Amino acid sequence: MPCVKTRASAPGKIILFGEHAVVSGTPAIGSAVGLRARVTVEDLPGRLEIALRDMGLTVTGFSVGPNGEVISLGSSEEAARAARYVAGVVRELDARDIRVIVESEIPVASGLGSSAAIVVAALAAVSSHMGLDLSVNQVAAQAHGIEKMVQQGLGSPMDTALSAFGGYQMVCGGASPLELPAIEMVVGCTSRPHDTRSEVARVQELRSAYPEVIGPIFQAVGEITRRAIPCIRDGSLMELGTLMNMNQGLLESIGAGTRELSELIYAARGAGGALGAKLTGAGGGGCMIALPEPGRQRDVLIALAQSRGSGFPVKTGAEGLIVETGIR
Numbered sequence: 001m002p003c004v005k006t007r008a009s010a011p012g013k014i015i016l017f018g019e020h021a022v023v024s025g026t027p028a029i030g031s032a033v034g035l036r037a038r039v040t041v042e043d044l045p046g047r048l049e050i051a052l053r054d055m056g057l058t059v060t061g062f063s064v065g066p067n068g069e070v071i072s073l074g075s076s077e078e079a080a081r082a083a084r085y086v087a088g089v090v091r092e093l094d095a096r097d098i099r100v101i102v103e104s105e106i107p108v109a110s111g112l113g114s115s116a117a118i119v120v121a122a123l124a125a126v127s128s129h130m131g132l133d134l135s136v137n138q139v140a141a142q143a144h145g146i147e148k149m150v151q152q153g154l155g156s157p158m159d160t161a162l163s164a165f166g167g168y169q170m171v172c173g174g175a176s177p178l179e180l181p182a183i184e185m186v187v188g189c190t191s192r193p194h195d196t197r198s199e200v201a202r203v204q205e206l207r208s209a210y211p212e213v214i215g216p217i218f219q220a221v222g223e224i225t226r227r228a229i230p231c232i233r234d235g236s237l238m239e240l241g242t243l244m245n246m247n248q249g250l251l252e253s254i255g256a257g258t259r260e261l262s263e264l265i266y267a268a269r270g271a272g273g274a275l276g277a278k279l280t281g282a283g284g285g286g287c288m289i290a291l292p293e294p295g296r297q298r299d300v301l302i303a304l305a306q307s308r309g310s311g312f313p314v315k316t317g318a319e320g321l322i323v324e325t326g327i328r
């Protein structure tokens, strides 16, 4: 009898405005983008296996520790990290007798929501394969819990909400959807991965040390985020670009920038003719985003390549979780 598989895919994301300040309660806006993580589940009687296709690793017969950590896993840090998230899902659902195959187009540790997309897709695929009928709301909530547990961090619900629901989300405490039109943007990646947890901890320490300085900076970031919403809705791209540049200045002031990020940001704004550019996510490495003039995505991509960055075009508001059952 042919093996019946279940597959789920979930998108990565960019943060348009408000990273870091959101951890202290001001609003942030993010959008799902077209890069996706795909998780396929098939029966494997008597065994439990996680295969990370594009990362060249198969984990068999592993055991999962009390915090969801995969025990006796010798491989690259990237693959080990992805496996930890899947193991967190397997443990949460008490799943067994399955093979979980993970494929992802989303660069890891870059602020593009790779771990959230893997958790959301794995949770949906494994639960659906087990015959559990989780709603998208339940997937988003449980995935956020698993991501936080594995990262042992503060983690806002931004990434998991965007991976589950797609579109745009505003996070202010909880996540809520925003109905806004798609925009063409460009993502540029530095070669340096970043660690969200340590970046968030560093910024929060700065806030404790200088509350009278950082408080108003975070408030200004929140105002920028609020002002950005009508600009996206009305297609006021010039103003949106200006707001991105202001947000970038404030991110620099809290130490989230790096020389490599700045090089890409200035290349996009200069030779690339972008209307605005800023880092996206926690900073300290990872990626930046640029808003090209309409029809000028290519100019920005060329400018990024000339500055030794790897860039790709994205459209905001991408589709969220997709589940396919009964695949033969």
Ligand code: PMV
Residues within 6 Å of the ligand: 015, 018, 019, 020, 021, 022, 023, 110, 111, 112, 113, 154, 155, 156, 157, 158, 196, 200, 280, 281, 282, 283, 286
């Ligand atoms: O994981 P990243 O790089 O997308 O950054 C998350 C954004 C922060 O605001 C820095 C942290 C958070 O949980 O919102």
